[in-house]
Amino acid sequence: MSTTDGELEHVVIVGAGIAGCHTARNLAADHEVTVIDRTGVAAEATGLSAGIVAPTLFYSDVPDIARHANAFFREFDGTHGFEFTRRDRIDVMTDDEVADARALAQRLADEGFPVSFLGTEEVTERYSEFDFDEFAGAVLYEDTGWVDPYTYATALQSAAEDRGAEFRLDSEVTDIDVENGTVVSVETDMGRVDADAVVIAAGWRTRDLLPDGVDVPIRPYRTQVIVLEPDEPLTEQFPLGRIKSEHLYFRPEHNGDLLVGGGHHPLETPASASKDADESFRLEIADSVPEFIDGFGDAGFVNGWAGIDAASPDTRPIVDAPENAPTGVLVATGFNGLGIMTSPVVGPTVRQRLTGTDAGFPIEPFAADRFERIDTSFEYVSTSEI
Ligand SMILES: Cc1cc2nc3c(=O)[nH]c(=O)nc-3n(C[C@H](O)[C@H](O)[C@H](O)COP(=O)(O)OP(=O)(O)OC[C@H]3O[C@@H](n4cnc5c(N)ncnc54)[C@H](O)[C@@H]3O)c2cc1C
Structure with a gap:
């Protein structure tokens, strides 16, 4: 048609x-x-x-869409000055979320995606800079990464x-x-x-x-990002990830800084919305990141911003x-x-x-x-x- x-x-x-x-x-x-x-x-x-690429997670119900998107970033990599940075991703889960997370990891693995569920011990062994005490494990995606948008x-x-x-x-x-x-x-x-x-x-x-x-049916919403400079630059193995219960996601920067995103809310007057991250979001990040990740006790604020995207129902x-x-x-x-x-x-x-x-x-x-x-x-x- x-x-x-x-x-x-x-x-x-x-x-x-x-x-x-x-x-x-x-x-x-x-x-x-x-x-x-x-x-x-x-x-x-x-x-x-933030340029995060994780179609396997977000299109887990339509695997062919995830496969097409994943393949494109790999094919386009290295052309026209474009670079896709491959990096593992962990989606950290609370006790309440763990049964669904295990089922999701299994379903995606059965579809051939490199996805697995790691219990607290396994994930701590792999990423010792995280404090997983409050969590029951994480879904590990080994086909994720990021781009400079x-x-x-x-x-x-x-x-x-x-x-x-x-x-x-x-x-x-x-x-x-x-x-x-x-x-x-x-x-x-x-x-x-x-x-x-x-x-x-x-x-x-x-x-x-x-x-x-x-x-x-679309409506504008605002979403925010903060970049922090840790006490020591993050290693090249530091993953992308998300702490769903905190509504925060993160990814490393090439220079070892950490980008943290969240603070989403719908907007009635998008044209006049501030392009700066809110002070309240900045404080929330300053409080929560050191709780979950070592090496942010004296972290410096590098920059922060807000942008507007369109939401659908x-x-x-x-x-x-x-x-x-x-x-x-x-x-x-x-x-x-x-x-x-x-x-x-x-x-x-x-x-x-x-x-x-x-x-x-x-x-x-x-x-x-x-x-x-x-x-x-x-x-x-x-x-x-x-
Ligand atoms: C802070 C933040 C973090 C994000 N992180 C991620 C992420 O990690 N991973 C991810 O996949 N996505 C992420 N997104 C979402 C992603 O950036 C957007 O979904 C995507 O960029 C939307 O692209 P678009 O082309 O629809 O819109 P836009 O990029 O907004 O482009 C629309 C264009 O239309 C032009 N335009 C509008 N009206 C007219 C007109 N009348 N005439 C001519 N031109 C017009 C505008 O100038 C603009 O350039 C993030 C977004 C934000 C704001």
Whole structure:
């Protein structure tokens, strides 16, 4: 099935975040592609991301999606200046969580993923810098890692440009023009651009560009990061991880610092939200990290920031034509704090929607019609709960 009438030649992508850049690289292989961004590449959520890659965990219910995403980071590694840093991940579990965690580890291992459950003794032996006293063990993922999100986006831009895509930056899309129910062009502050299809990958601003009577259930939320300098630089074996009960995740930096993320909350007025981490979040991190990890007694605060992403009711993105959308209009939004690791599936999903070419993994989890109704005041669910 395809969502365009007639020949698909020119695709306009609104937004040069990770969703737009990945789609551009994919479609530019055999289409004319123009990416338009109101500021620059990776200028919003993408550039502020922690860059953690753990699709095996977050798509554990759809293993082919996790496999596709994992494979992409390995294939793209070393091209266009992009680097994927492989590092193990531990998801630390309390007594209450341990039965489900063991079952998850077993299911993923049965699917062929390098995942196992380690009891307190085993995990302490492996990672002696952690204090696991309050915990019952951890799920160990040996296929995870991280990327520098800005470099990842610019590498995709470079790959897309090599395939002929054009990036028009500092240019805002103000409207979408429709004739006889089909998209024909977009209006920008620098003039009109003809289009056979338009992919709106504008992050939390995506709804603003949808025509009257067309909507998607996304809402903006804010999420924060703090970087700490430990007493001694972290070793090269220090894992990525998450302490679910504390709603915190962490990953090492290349220089041995520690990045800690959390502090998520939905927002009513995203445009005026502070880009700095809150003092309360900073204090929470300063209190909790030394409780769980040795060597942070005299840790220094390096920096902190906050960014805004789009949440959806079920924490999965919407990569599809919304109900009643003009022919040729798609959205790719609602990445719920997982947009970097999910990005490899965005291009193939858009391609399947537009041309019918099989993505190679199930795309139903990203369908717009999976929601019974469009409710943009749904209760925000953090992916740190998954
Ligand atoms: C602090 C933080 C930590 C995160 N950590 C992780 C992580 O560890 N792993 C992970 O996988 N994900 C993480 N994420 C989530 C990830 O960064 C996002 O899900 C992802 O970047 C969303 O990409 P996007 O392309 O949808 O949106 P964005 O990156 O926000 O891009 C949207 C683009 O659209 C442009 N735009 C908007 N309106 C218009 C318009 N009218 N005309 C033209 N251009 C327009 C904007 O300028 C912007 O560049 C994190 C996010 C934050 C904020």
